[in-house]
Amino acid sequence: MSGDSSTLRPHGGYRRLRSFQVTEIIYDGTVAFCDRFVDKRSRTHDQMVQAARSGRQNIAEGSRASATSSQTELRLVNVARASLDELLLDYEDFLRQRGLKQWEKDDLEARRVREVGVKTDRTDPSDQKKRYSEWLDHRDPAVVANALICL
Template sequence: MTNPGAFENQPGFIPPHGGYQKLKSYQMSELVYDATVKFCDRFIDPRSRTHDQMVQAARSGNKNIAEGSQVSGTSKKMELKLVGVARASLEELLGDYQDFLRQRGLGMWPKDHPMARTVPPRPSFSRNRTNPPKPVTPPHPSDSSNALPPKLGTAQPKPPNPS
């Protein structure tokens, strides 16, 4: 019978893990979280369920990336599960922003929209960057909603049809 602790002293038994602050997905999710808090505080009633749900979805996306990275050394299955939860949370958040725009008759800008050029560009992250810039919330809700990253990992939705 093998000693259960025998592997603990072997170098490399638990693969490297953590370091999530250097991941582009984490850095972007942190910007999304910070911008969502500012957006919700500015444009959505703080007592509303929507305010809480949007902030919590943004937080969940951010924190699950971090937690997935931390647990990756001991469980790849759990890492994938947590990253999936992060992705689903950010998907939910995107839907909330789309709902916000649609319910107010504000369209979602395509990437080449003239107003998109007035919004400060999204930061590009280098591999060694650990302190991404904090978001600036434009004054109009349409500008603010459209300034956020479209979605981490999938295509942008189509703008609403004018009818």
């Protein structure tokens, strides 16, 4: 093996990653959504919160692992993706089972939610959370669920 074995690839800094910032909003939004609209004693409540948490945590762990193992980083990112896919299905189920409309990709509200991410200052994560409050704090569970789907 040649070269300096003490040299590690750049890693960490996950809090600056757009994927981590979005999953943090999804996690916080999911906890609030479940506390407001899903029975706290239900398995669904726990599963949705854990799926959102897993998405966030695995992005952070993957970023930290990137210094020593691309394979571990990729595995953890794939776990995060699978967790977020599971959560997406939970939100779709919530809407469908209650006869609530799921926004189409090109619906005005869906586009407005997605545009927030484009216009947001990524150096201030608290700014992002405030920008989504119009939807995430809404009293209609369909609006909140659809906004979280858009993220």
